[in-house]
Amino acid sequence: MLNKLKENYKNSNLQFILTDADGLILDSGQTLMTCEIGTAIGEVHPFFFSIPSIMASTESTTNFHCVQLGSTIDALTADIEVFKKGENILVVIYDLTDHYLSYQAMAQSRNESIIDSELILLKNHELQERERFKNEFIQNFSHELRNPLTNIIALTNILERTDLTTEQERIIKILKESTSNLKLMLEDILSISMIAKGKLALNPSVFNFGQLVDFLRLTYTTRAKEKGLIFTITVDENIPAYIEGDRLRLLQVLTNLCDNAVKYTETGNIALQIDLNQKWANTISLRFGIKDTGAGIPAESLETIFESFEQLGPTEGVGLGLAIVKGLLTLMGSTINIESIAGEGSHFYFDVKFNFPLHQPSLPVLETNKNRKRKKSKDSPKFKVLLVEDNEQVQTALFKMLIDTGDFFIDVVGDGALVMEEIVNNPYDIILMDVNLPNISGDQLVKVIRSFPLKNIKKIPIIGVTAYSYEDQLKTYLKSGMNAVLAKPFDENELLKTMYRFLN
Amino acid sequence: MQISKKVVILGHFGVGKTSLIRRFVENSFTDNYTVSIGVHITKKVVEITADKSVSLILWDLEGTDDLNHVRESYLLGTHGIIYVFDVSRPTTFQEIQQDLAVLENKAPLIPIKVVGNKIDLVIAEEVIEILGNNNISYDFLTSAKTGGKVNDLFEQLAKMLALDAE
Numbered sequence: 001m002l003n004k005l006k007e008n009y010k011n012s013n014l015q016f017i018l019t020d021a022d023g024l025i026l027d028s029g030q031t032l033m034t035c036e037i038g039t040a041i042g043e044v045h046p047f048f049f050s051i052p053s054i055m056a057s058t059e060s061t062t063n064f065h066c067v068q069l070g071s072t073i074d075a076l077t078a079d080i081e082v083f084k085k086g087e088n089i090l091v092v093i094y095d096l097t098d099h100y101l102s103y104q105a106m107a108q109s110r111n112e113s114i115i116d117s118e119l120i121l122l123k124n125h126e127l128q129e130r131e132r133f134k135n136e137f138i139q140n141f142s143h144e145l146r147n148p149l150t151n152i153i154a155l156t157n158i159l160e161r162t163d164l165t166t167e168q169e170r171i172i173k174i175l176k177e178s179t180s181n182l183k184l185m186l187e188d189i190l191s192i193s194m195i196a197k198g199k200l201a202l203n204p205s206v207f208n209f210g211q212l213v214d215f216l217r218l219t220y221t222t223r224a225k226e227k228g229l230i231f232t233i234t235v236d237e238n239i240p241a242y243i244e245g246d247r248l249r250l251l252q253v254l255t256n257l258c259d260n261a262v263k264y265t266e267t268g269n270i271a272l273q274i275d276l277n278q279k280w281a282n283t284i285s286l287r288f289g290i291k292d293t294g295a296g297i298p299a300e301s302l303e304t305i306f307e308s309f310e311q312l313g314p315t316e317g318v319g320l321g322l323a324i325v326k327g328l329l330t331l332m333g334s335t336i337n338i339e340s341i342a343g344e345g346s347h348f349y350f351d352v353k354f355n356f357p358l359h360q361p362s363l364p365v366l367e368t369n370k371n372r373k374r375k376k377s378k379d380s381p382k383f384k385v386l387l388v389e390d391n392e393q394v395q396t397a398l399f400k401m402l403i404d405t406g407d408f409f410i411d412v413v414g415d416g417a418l419v420m421e422e423i424v425n426n427p428y429d430i431i432l433m434d435v436n437l438p439n440i441s442g443d444q445l446v447k448v449i450r451s452f453p454l455k456n457i458k459k460i461p462i463i464g465v466t467a468y469s470y471e472d473q474l475k476t477y478l479k480s481g482m483n484a485v486l487a488k489p490f491d492e493n494e495l496l497k498t499m500y501r502f503l504n
Numbered sequence: 505m506q507i508s509k510k511v512v513i514l515g516h517f518g519v520g521k522t523s524l525i526r527r528f529v530e531n532s533f534t535d536n537y538t539v540s541i542g543v544h545i546t547k548k549v550v551e552i553t554a555d556k557s558v559s560l561i562l563w564d565l566e567g568t569d570d571l572n573h574v575r576e577s578y579l580l581g582t583h584g585i586i587y588v589f590d591v592s593r594p595t596t597f598q599e600i601q602q603d604l605a606v607l608e609n610k611a612p613l614i615p616i617k618v619v620g621n622k623i624d625l626v627i628a629e630e631v632i633e634i635l636g637n638n639n640i641s642y643d644f645l646t647s648a649k650t651g652g653k654v655n656d657l658f659e660q661l662a663k664m665l666a667l668d669a670e
Binding site: 042045046047049050053054057058062063064065066067068073077100103104107108111112114115118119122 | 508510517518537538539541542543544545546547561566567575577578580581592593594595
């Protein structure tokens with residue numbers, strides 16, 4: 001009895017099958033598979049079909065590992081050894097189902113994790129590609145808009161100075177507002193594109209925090225009033241008068257949030273609250289909160305409103321405001337938080353750390369209208385300007401802008417290759433030069449001028465104008481030897497102010 | 505007359521080898537991914553003409569990203585090979601030339617059908633362009649999910665093997 005049990009135990013995972021050279025079963029155990037004597041082994045399972053031909057062409061034992069002989073892996077998975085025994089073939093099946101089941105479980109989890117990682121990588125790559133394409137597209141698109149917009153702004157200003165009827169004045173006012181909005185949108189597009197490309201860096205300096213608050217109060221009290229809304233600002237009195245940070249970018253964040261609040265609020269009020277979270281040594285943490293009684297944001301949109309070009313409804317703008325806010329705050333080491341109930345209003349808030357000077361600093365005097373006046377006296381001779389610009393429309397606009405001041409004689413060339421000839425033959429006081437010229441780029445041309453052996457030529461002030469307004473590009477142009485670079489679209493005041501700076 | 509031919513199906517893991525066979529043999533499909541280990545063998549008879557058929561013995565091999573690891577014994581006595589890649593995962597086809605070279609070395613003179621599976625997951629035109637740009641030639645773009653070109657693949661291979669046998 002014991003011997004029989006031992007034998008059963010020993011053979012429970014094993015089966016021997018003996019066939020002739022053609023695969024006809026001569027003898028077989030029946031432990032794992034039913035094998036009728038006299039049938040072809042290929043009929044038992046398709047695995048065995050090729051065994052006779054394999055054994056005919058090989059002298060040695062052949063091993064097959066992990067062969068699934070059942071309909072599923074947990075039915076019967078075995079290692080199989082095939083021996084040549086004289087003219088016959090001996091097949092030994094080792095049932096290793098349990099072992100291979102655990103191996104399968106391991107492989108399942110390993111492969112799934114590898115495939116998941118691959119798919120995540122692919123998805124990320126696809127998203128990055130899409131983002132890159134979008135950024136490139138908007139960058140090129142906004143670039144293309146800059147030239148015509150510069151022209152519209154310039155020509156509108158020129159038109160404004162002509163004799164106009166009241167109706168025409170009204171139209172010009174609308175035109176100016178529209179171009180101003182368009183210009184702001186282009187600035188937004190530039191900002192988001194720079195943030196996306198990691199090209200935007202903060203530029204911290206000490207500034208008068210009270211002045212920034214006053215500016216916001218003045219701007220948004222007026223704008224809110226126009227819509228019948230109430231705008232309030234509450235500022236913690238313990239906040240130092242001067243703080244150190246990127247004033248421009250902080251203002252950009254706050255104006256974007258306030259603009260949105262005004263845009264999406266039809267009745268009620270908008271409150272900007274600035275609290276002091278903490279103050280230690282020369283560091284403070286401020287909390288900025290903008291609360292409105294506007295349309296609010298549906299819960300399902302909260303995730304996406306900070307994405308570029310996402311906006312809630314058919315309103316003005318391109319939907320970049322909150323994406324800019326998010327990007328700028330990330331640069332400032334902060335994050336935007338939002339609490340909102342659709343139909344009741346929204347509360348955006350964020351914390352930012354600033355340094356502050358322990359003693360009141362002496363800041364450069366702000367340039368006012370008074371000290372911004374042109375420096376040329378009425379009777380002094382006109383300045384001679386060389387305008388280098390290939391775009392005829394921009395040529396016209398700039399020409400009109402300059403000629404209307406009565407301060408300039410202007411020569412125009414459209415090809416960079418002609419510039420050297422012009423400046424050698426004519427004594428110019430200043431050169432106004434488009435950076436993107438045919439034949440030779442503006443910055444290359446400037447390098448040539450700056451290395452010219454004649455002092456009066458190599459020292460001519462050169463102002464570049466460009467539709468490429470990334471900070472690093474502007475720096476490259478300045479490095480090439482330009483005295484100043486104006487990014488399109490610029491207005492008349494900006495242009496003249498810059499020019500007068502280098503004249504006299 | 506019926507002849508039997510052994511066909512080995514191999515390629516990276518998760519490319520849909522088992523699904524292709526299941527679609528062909530059982531005309532079924534499941535989205536659940538179950539990793540195959542070792543080898544699983546099934547059989548299906550393909551009618552070539554009224555009096556001639558081929559019994560395809562299909563060896564579904566465990567997926568691997570290195571064909572050098574394929575056990576030699578699995579390839580013994582093989583009449584045809586189907587090399588499958590997943591058109592939606594570039595890692596499964598970016599080294600296809602090396603893989604095919606390994607196969608030609610391991611199983612010389614055995615006909616190989618190269619198959620891009622899961623075509624239902626991608627835009628076919630885009631994939632064709634990508635494959636073309638990377639000089640990847642293939643015999644079929646299939647979908648085990650929809651059944652697209654699956655029967656064509658096996659039937660064409662069966663006919664070819666039948667012809668070889670004559």
